[in-house]
Structure formats: C-alpha cells, structure tokens
Amino acid sequence: MEMTLRWFGTGYDSVTLEQIRQIPGVTGVITTLYGKQPGETWSQEEIHALKEEVEKAGLRIAGIESVNIHDAIKIGSDDREQYIEQYIETLRHLGEEDIHLVCYNFMPVFDWTRSDLAKPRPDGSTVLSYDQQKVDQIRPEEMFQNLDEHANGFILPGWEPERMERIKELFAMYQDVNEEKLFENLVYFLKRIMPVCREYDIYMAIHPDDPAWPVFGLPRIITDEAHIDRMLDAVEDVHNGLTFCTGSLGSNPKNDLPSMIRHFAGRIHFAHVRNIHHVAPGVFEEAAHLSSDGSLDMYEIMKALVDTEFQGPVRPDHGRMIWGEKAMPGYGLYDRALGAAYLNGLLEAIEKSKK
Ligand code: DNO
Secondary structure, three states: OEEEEEOOOOOOOOOOHHHHHOOOOOOEEEEOOOOOOOOOOOOHHHHHHHHHHHHHOOOEEEEEEOOOOOHHHHHOOOOHHHHHHHHHHHHHHHHHOOOOEEEEEOOOOOOOOOOEEEEEOOOOOEEEEEEHHHHHHOOHHHHHHHHHOOOOOOOOOOOOHHHHOOHHHHHHHOOOOOHHHHHHHHHHHHHHHHHHHHHHOOEEEEEOOOOOOOEOOEOOOOOOHHHHHHHHHHOOOOOEEEEEEHHHHOOOOOOOHHHHHHHOOOOEEEEEEOOEEEEEOOEEEEOOOOHHHOOOOHHHHHHHHHHOOOOOEEEEOOOOEOOOOOOOOOOOOHHHHHHHHHHHHHHHHHHHHHO
C-alpha cells in the first residue's frame, strides 16, 4: 500500500508539493486538473505537464481524483455518447502518461453533502459535519451559499459555482432518474469504457455516496455492501472497482467497514481512510484520524487492508482545521499530515506483528 495525499494543484491548493514531500512516508499524490469541467477532455499535454510538476518535486502521481462524469451520462440523455467518447479520450491520454487509477463518483447533482464546514469541536478545531434535520430545512439551491460561507475562499470539489448557478435546472434534469435508472446508466457507462481501461490497464474506482443515503430526494446507489456488490457484479472486470472511503461508507453505522474490506478484496483500488464521530442517527461530525477521537476502529480498518494484501494508494482524508490554518475545509496540511503519520504507525505495527 502506498501512502499518498490529495493535492488539488498549483493555484487551487494552499498546500504545496514541497510540503507534502516532507510528510514522512508519503511518496505520491492523488491529483486532478481541477479547472476542468465535467465532460471536458483532458489533453495529453496538460496531463504530462502536471506529471512533470509532481515528479520534479520528488513525488509521483499515484492516481487521479476525480475525472468527473458529465450529467448527461448520469441522466442517460441522448447526448451522452459524445461525453462518453470524451471520457474515453481522457482515459486514453492518462494511460499514455502511465496513470492507472481513476477515482470518480456517480452522485446526481451534488458530490458530498455537509450541513456545516466549520463546526467547532471541544479541542478548538473545526470540522465538517452533517445533520439530517438541518439539511431537511434547507432548500437545495441555498445549500451552496450555506457551504460557501465557510469555504475560506476555496472552490469545494463537486460544488463548483458554475454548477451551483444551474442547480434548479440540474434538479429538473434528474426528475425522471430513479435509483434503477441511475444504476442502468452507470452500468452502460462502465461497459463502454472497459475496453480502453483494459487496453491501458486503468483501474476505475467509484467513490461511495456521501452520506450513504439519499439526500434532497436524489437517488444514491453506492451506499452499502449489497448495492456495491450489484454494481461490481454487473460489470465483472477487475478494472471496475471501488474507492473504499471509510468516512462515506462509515456515515451509516450499519456498514461494518473491516468486514466490507475483506468482502471486496481485489476490487478495492484506492482507500480513503478517515474517522468520523456518530452523534445520533443521521448526525455525524468528522474527527481526527485517531480511533479514540471518533466512532471508527482505524486499527481494524488498516488491518483488514493489510490482511487482504491491498496494494493500491491510501490517503488520509478530511482533516480537522487546526493550528490556525486557512485552507479548503477538510484539506488543510496539518491534520492530514498527522493522519498520514498515524496511519503509517498503525501500518508498521500491523505489518511487524504479522512476521
Ligand atoms: C470530498 C471527496 C469527494 C470525492 C469525489 C470523488 O472531499 O471525498 O469530492 O473526491 O466524490 O469523485
């Protein structure tokens, strides 16, 4: 398993490659062309330039998060073919640049959802949090303003202002898309891209829905073991795989994460490992990575990854905002660096105790 950190790119991220390089044990970044709109083709030159920049800093690109999927593909509208072709083109260019992991999600309209981006914790840090009651009181079109207020001036992944301006239109477009339809459209997309994935050995790793239940009446299909099984079985190819995100799947306390890791072994291509604290049903807040700070057993999670011989990249995920840092919520340097160091400590102990 390779320890990595998510990096949004120069001009978008407050964290630099030089800083990431100094976190012990971190050898790669998970990055993206953050300025690209869903559906836009990534040219090989742009990917090459990004790769050079990362490598010059002594790191490598361990994977892409995300190549976002155009709504036409999720909705299954007539123009989807063109966007699928463009996606295939992007995959080909990534493959040519020797990049073999792509994280994406298939959530309608919104990517992840939170009710608060800066909830104070007793230690004085702030975290992202979710409260279903608060979300129920807010209209979808107000959601962006609500979040933007605490975004510290950063563009949030999946909440680009260009999209949020069209939010009503987007909702209307998804009107006839129920869970079944969304699933069919995902399978259609996967079947169309598998040949290029096989040709270039690109592992697609779908990100679970966050939180792991329907929000604003929009369907969610990557939420638990049964749903994920169905998706993996529908396209039986190792290149059709999963990003195991403990924070997203862990939002539902019924998801037994270590057991799911064992169950999906071989189809997990990327791991996001973070802790969350369950407050009440439908209410959770993010925590430090340490097991004792939240509700998840991080030792058991890392042990399941080691036991199943997981080889892909792992990254600490959302961190708390600490020590006065001003960064994109969840993506500051300090707490994620602490997270990486902690996960590496668990890893060393688990690996040595197996010998
Ligand atoms: C939020 C992230 C998501 C994730 C995408 C993957 O912080 O976990 O935005 O990157 O859903 O496509």
